[in-house]
Amino acid sequence: MKTLVILAHPDLEKSHANRMFAEKLKEHPEIDMHLLYRTYPAWQIDVSKEQELLLNNDRIVFQFPFYWYSCPPLLKKWLDDVLTFGWAYGPGGNKLKGKEFIVAVTTGSSEKSYQAGGGNFFTADEYLLPFRGAVLECGGIFLPPFIAYEATFHDDATLEKEAENYIAYIEAPASVLTH
Ligand SMILES: Cc1cc2nc3c(=O)[nH]c(=O)nc-3n(C[C@H](O)[C@H](O)[C@H](O)COP(=O)(O)O)c2cc1C
Numbered sequence: 001m002k003t004l005v006i007l008a009h010p011d012l013e014k015s016h017a018n019r020m021f022a023e024k025l026k027e028h029p030e031i032d033m034h035l036l037y038r039t040y041p042a043w044q045i046d047v048s049k050e051q052e053l054l055l056n057n058d059r060i061v062f063q064f065p066f067y068w069y070s071c072p073p074l075l076k077k078w079l080d081d082v083l084t085f086g087w088a089y090g091p092g093g094n095k096l097k098g099k100e101f102i103v104a105v106t107t108g109s110s111e112k113s114y115q116a117g118g119g120n121f122f123t124a125d126e127y128l129l130p131f132r133g134a135v136l137e138c139g140g141i142f143l144p145p146f147i148a149y150e151a152t153f154h155d156d157a158t159l160e161k162e163a164e165n166y167i168a169y170i171e172a173p174a175s176v177l178t179h
């Protein structure tokens with residue numbers, strides 16, 4: 001199983017949580033990491049290169065900080081540019097069929113706030129429905145998201161532990177994640 005993490009953070013230097021996750025990921029050479037904002041500072045996405053990357057991996061992880069209940073904008077552009085008609089969906093668009101996808105999000109708010117009647121009104125799973133829809137539309141397998149709640153407020157030791165949990169999660173077989 002080849003796993004690719006597509007990390008979309010607009011400012012990884014200033015990041016606390018996603019940077020810790022990225023540092024830990026570097027200790028796992030079996031997982032490829034793709035820093036979207038570093039690769040495309042001018043936002044000119046190389047579509048064939050990205051599609052090739054997807055073809056070469058079995059599991060794709062979208063890792064990002066939650067920004068207004070969604071992903072930072074370069075990842076949205078990446079989805080729009082890379083998941084093309086006739087390639088990812090539509091007639092003959094079956095290149096992602098059977099691939100596994102995991103969305104991995106860090107948040108500022110607490111888990112408790114992400115529920116009906118809570119400060120954020122809806123669950124994180126509900127906010128992530130557009131990702132689930134996109135994956136299903138492409139014939140992919142949408143595995144349960146990994147959510148690191150309140151990551152903004154964790155100290156280094158807690159974040160390090162969370163990073164280890166994250167890596168164990170994205171390396172776990174689908175059967176374990178969907179039990
Ligand atoms: C523009 C912006 C929008 C944000 N929107 C949300 C949000 O909708 N929900 C939430 O829980 N946190 C939100 N946050 C907090 C970030 O998710 C949080 O700071 C980030 O996950 C921490 O990761 P980092 O240390 O890698 O930047 C937002 C932060 C910024 C800068």
